[in-house]
Amino acid sequence: MAAQNKIWRQLTWTWKPASERDAGDAVVRNLLLHWFPAKVTIGSLSFRYSFWLGTISAVLFGILCITGVPLMFLYVPSVERAYQSVKDIEFVVSFGWFIRALHRLSAHLMVAVVFLHMVRVFFTGAYKNGTAANQARPVNWVIGVAMMLATFFLSFTGYLLPWDQLAYWAVTVGTNIASAAPLVGDKIRFLLLGGNQIEQNTLLRFYVLHCFFLPAFVLFLFLWHMWRVRKDGGLASVDKLSLEQKRQTLPPVKSKTYSLLGITKGRTVHVETALVNEDEHTVNSSPFLTRRILMVTLATVAVICLLALLVATPLEEAANPRVTPNPAKAPWYFLWLQELVTDTTVKLGDFTINGALIGGILVPGLLIALLAVWPWLDKSPVQAVGVWFAAQRRRQNLVFLGILVVVLALTVVGTFLRGPYWLFFWPWEAWPEMPGPF
Amino acid sequence: MNWKNRDTVTVYSFGGVVAVLVGVVFWNYAQPEWKGYQEEFRELVTRKFGPARARQAPSGIQQIWVKELNRVDRCTTCHLGGDWKGLENAPEPYRSHPKEILDKHPVAKYGCTLCHGGQGYATDTDAAHSVGNTNWGEPLLGGELGKANLISNREALIQVNCNICHRNDRETKGADYINYAKRLVDQKGCYACHTIGKRGGAVGPNLTYIGDLAPEQFDYSRMSGKPSVFGWHVAHFKDPKQAVRETVMPNFGFGSKEAQALAMLVMSWKRTNLPMAYMPGVHIPEAQRTAEEMAKDQQMLTGEGAFFVKKTCFICHDVSSFGIESATKIGPDLAMAYSDVQSRFGRTLEDFLKGPTGTMAVVLSTQIHLTEAERDEAIAKLKVAYQRKTEQDAKNKIAKK
Numbered sequence: 001m002a003a004q005n006k007i008w009r010q011l012t013w014t015w016k017p018a019s020e021r022d023a024g025d026a027v028v029r030n031l032l033l034h035w036f037p038a039k040v041t042i043g044s045l046s047f048r049y050s051f052w053l054g055t056i057s058a059v060l061f062g063i064l065c066i067t068g069v070p071l072m073f074l075y076v077p078s079v080e081r082a083y084q085s086v087k088d089i090e091f092v093v094s095f096g097w098f099i100r101a102l103h104r105l106s107a108h109l110m111v112a113v114v115f116l117h118m119v120r121v122f123f124t125g126a127y128k129n130g131t132a133a134n135q136a137r138p139v140n141w142v143i144g145v146a147m148m149l150a151t152f153f154l155s156f157t158g159y160l161l162p163w164d165q166l167a168y169w170a171v172t173v174g175t176n177i178a179s180a181a182p183l184v185g186d187k188i189r190f191l192l193l194g195g196n197q198i199e200q201n202t203l204l205r206f207y208v209l210h211c212f213f214l215p216a217f218v219l220f221l222f223l224w225h226m227w228r229v230r231k232d233g234g235l236a237s238v239d240k241l242s243l244e245q246k247r248q249t250l251p252p253v254k255s256k257t258y259s260l261l262g263i264t265k266g267r268t269v270h271v272e273t274a275l276v277n278e279d280e281h282t283v284n285s286s287p288f289l290t291r292r293i294l295m296v297t298l299a300t301v302a303v304i305c306l307l308a309l310l311v312a313t314p315l316e317e318a319a320n321p322r323v324t325p326n327p328a329k330a331p332w333y334f335l336w337l338q339e340l341v342t343d344t345t346v347k348l349g350d351f352t353i354n355g356a357l358i359g360g361i362l363v364p365g366l367l368i369a370l371l372a373v374w375p376w377l378d379k380s381p382v383q384a385v386g387v388w389f390a391a392q393r394r395r396q397n398l399v400f401l402g403i404l405v406v407v408l409a410l411t412v413v414g415t416f417l418r419g420p421y422w423l424f425f426w427p428w429e430a431w432p433e434m435p436g437p438f
Numbered sequence: 439m440n441w442k443n444r445d446t447v448t449v450y451s452f453g454g455v456v457a458v459l460v461g462v463v464f465w466n467y468a469q470p471e472w473k474g475y476q477e478e479f480r481e482l483v484t485r486k487f488g489p490a491r492a493r494q495a496p497s498g499i500q501q502i503w504v505k506e507l508n509r510v511d512r513c514t515t516c517h518l519g520g521d522w523k524g525l526e527n528a529p530e531p532y533r534s535h536p537k538e539i540l541d542k543h544p545v546a547k548y549g550c551t552l553c554h555g556g557q558g559y560a561t562d563t564d565a566a567h568s569v570g571n572t573n574w575g576e577p578l579l580g581g582e583l584g585k586a587n588l589i590s591n592r593e594a595l596i597q598v599n600c601n602i603c604h605r606n607d608r609e610t611k612g613a614d615y616i617n618y619a620k621r622l623v624d625q626k627g628c629y630a631c632h633t634i635g636k637r638g639g640a641v642g643p644n645l646t647y648i649g650d651l652a653p654e655q656f657d658y659s660r661m662s663g664k665p666s667v668f669g670w671h672v673a674h675f676k677d678p679k680q681a682v683r684e685t686v687m688p689n690f691g692f693g694s695k696e697a698q699a700l701a702m703l704v705m706s707w708k709r710t711n712l713p714m715a716y717m718p719g720v721h722i723p724e725a726q727r728t729a730e731e732m733a734k735d736q737q738m739l740t741g742e743g744a745f746f747v748k749k750t751c752f753i754c755h756d757v758s759s760f761g762i763e764s765a766t767k768i769g770p771d772l773a774m775a776y777s778d779v780q781s782r783f784g785r786t787l788e789d790f791l792k793g794p795t796g797t798m799a800v801v802l803s804t805q806i807h808l809t810e811a812e813r814d815e816a817i818a819k820l821k822v823a824y825q826r827k828t829e830q831d832a833k834n835k836i837a838k839k
Contacts, residue, residue: 087559298452305459435653435665
């Protein structure tokens with residue numbers, strides 16, 4: 001009984017600690033919460049600072065894993081049966097439509113939220129090291145960029161699985177863009193598709209990537225990401241707080257180092273809580289952090305459930321390589337690239353310069369490369385860490401904003417304003433009616 | 439209220455919202471559309487046959503799975519009267535299915551959608567019937583669609599699907615539009631220009647699997663109204679040049695019924711991967727030919743005009759003075775060609791055959807190849823035919839007087 005009690009205590013925690021010690025134990029002694037700090041700054045819990053976008057991404061990833069499991073049991077990754085099995089999920093599996101809708105909406109939303117999280121971190125300069133020892137926030141930023149790319153690829157691989165026209169042609173467009181890469185383009189496409197065309201090999205490849213390798217990769221990066229957040233002393237807003245305190249020249253505050261495991265070289269592994277006045281600026285993680293996480297989780301689940309009830313999950317006709325739907329579009333988060341490819345395709349008389357290389361490879365490649373190395377190029381002072389639109393980072397924030405606006409504008413044009421034959425239509429202009437058999 | 443208490447309230451609020459939304463999902467799950475139909479059916483059976491029979495009515499989602507056809511049809515979830523006696527006049531979806539068709543096409547072997555169209559997977563009406571649904575290519579070929587396509591017999595569109603299997607039948611019982619269209623194909627000599635199956639000409643496109651063309655593969659720019667394959671075919675049959683400007687297909691003056699019947703026929707010409715057991719053969723034996731008909735054939739093959747039979751001119755043209763009769767009469771009588779060409783084109787026959795224009799330019803470059811010697815022979819023979827024709831006409835005039 002004693003052992004059972006112990007296990008029980010390692011999996012549960014108190015929401016109403018009677019003492020400081022109780023509150024600390026709830027986190028430190030708990031299997032599920034041990035990676036949280038025992039205390040957090042009130043500023044870290046603020047919605048206005050972080051919008052909790054990272055947590056929302058994680059919750060969405062959780063919903064995707066949970067809903068993905070029943071879908072894996074029901075879906076058949078074969079060219080002959082994939083579409084049928086999705087139809088069955090839609091029409092006869094109990095709550096199948098709901099599970100599929102939750103999965104699809106969470107996937108779309110995760111792409112958007114992960115992207116917004118990256119935008120938030122950029123605008124707050126949160127990829128920069130503050131004042132505490134052993135920080136390596138730039139590394140965590142690169143992990144984040146890798147996770148964002150993995151999220152795109154997760155969503156993209158999932159896009160093919162229903163094996164309907166939408167899936168087939170979106171992946172056709174996407175992989176054709178990839179093939180424009182110089183020298184290795186065709187090889188990349190061949191590797192992705194497992195052949196020269198989208199067929200059974202592609203489906204199986206995408207399925208295995210989607211259900212195992214990519215989620216495992218994201219999970220690994222997520223753990224690393226969170227570990228680094230702890231090692232870096234929490235959110236960047238904490239560094240700002242500690243800087244402000246130093247300026248106030250208050251009497252020295254208590255500082256602590258928690259010894260973590262003690263298994264690495266050096267004196268100890270430091271998890272620095274920045275030098276902030278604990279009594280004034282921090283609260284116990286249990287229940288204040290855990291409750292907010294619960295709140296954000298419930299809010300995210302509520303939004304996804306509501307959307308699932310309101311938004312129909314499309315399933316077009318079965319994939320048909322002989323009939324291209326008009327227009328054929330990549331998934332929405334790649335539409336800025338498809339639009340860019342169109343806009344950089346130049347016709348000079350009979351001579352056409354295909355935009356796939358510029359719009360599909362060079363521009364996005366350059367942007368991603370810039371993102372990855374930016375923390376090392378950003379030479380702004382430490383005062384700009386953890387501050388929205390810091391004056392010291394005004395110029396780079398403006399450039400970033402400019403790029404953001406262009407990407408969003410291209411996405412909007414590609415998603416909403418491109419109709420049949422990729423012609424431009426204003427929202428008030430009706431698209432020509434597409435023909436049917438009767 | 440401080441932020442700590444506010445947090446607690448917010449957590450409970452979001453928890454409540456999630457609970458309500460999940461409740462809505464369960465509520466929807468508990469009362470799908472088909473349950474209403476099944477209850478109504480039980481009431482109907484109770485009224486007509488008593489509660490004991492009503493208990494035999496199925497409940498839950500029903501499906502017919504035909505493994506051989508790779509089809510799952512859940513239509514019988516709502517269409518419950520299928521094989522019930524005494525519901526022949528019940529309202530849909532409870533009416534029993536006409537028995538004689540089911541005897542030949544047992545549901546267990548054919549399912550529903552193979553003939554009727556629609557989406558067998560679906561368990562709600564809109565998705566199942568898929569009329570006007572762009573995400574399912576096989577709409578229910580029923581009255582609604584027939585009405586929208588202005589067909590006087592609204593239910594006739596289903597015949598398209600009959601003929602996917604029955605395309606080799608001369609005549610299929612019950613498929614009156616298709617049967618009519620097949621007669622038109624013979625009478626109008628479509629084979630003269632089009633290959634359909636194993637035989638036919640090469641002037642027009644091969645029509646063997648024309649039904650496989652996707653809606654996107656037609657040009658609707660010269661058509662008015664809702665673009666559809668059926669609409670395109672109807673418009674094209676009524677006036678080929680209006681639909682395709684550069685076509686050489688003659689205008690046969692088809693009315694709506696003819697054009698609709700032919701549109702159904704050509705749309706049924708699809709590839710099918712049905713097992714052989716599903717394909718009916720040609721059951722009607724060759725019609726007995728009379729001695730007179732056989733003598734006429736013999737005369738056409740060996741008589742004075744045999745040249746025009748051998749070179750297949752006779753498919754479109756009579757050569758009346760030689761006793762050559764075209765089944766289709768698409769082109770004018772060649773007995774008059776010698777003077778006709780002069781008056782129509784302002785050119786001599788010799789000149790025209792060397793440099794033909796219009797339909798004949800297409801025919802003589804794709805279908806009928808004439809060597810120089812053959813061309814001379816044709817001109818000589820047509821001169822004789824013309825002479826013969828004028829003599830015959832003169833004789834007839836005298837005889838009339």
